[in-house]
Amino acid sequence: MILSILLNTVNLFFSILYIAIILRAILSWFPVEARWYWDLVRFLDLLTEPVVAPIRRVLPPAGGIDFSPLVALILLRVIQSLFVQILVALWR
Known part of the structure; x- marks a missing residue:
């Protein structure tokens, strides 16, 4: 029960961050x-x-295209997966 609540909270946090990064990238296209x-x-x-x-400091925009949001999404997905696996392993 507590693990389920904790995992849902972690997943919600990462989901909000994913959506915010995607929205930020899309909104940057429209002045x-x-x-x-x-x-x-x-x-x-x-x-x-x-x-x-x-x-962005490590990977500056190339040709006017900023790839940092894409890299951030990939890294966040990896971090989320690791975090969830660690929580499940520690709970046992």
């Missing part, structure tokens, strides 16, 4: 002047920059 848009972009930056910025 919109609406205030709500920029408030949303700032909020997504606040959530995702701690994850994406270190990757």
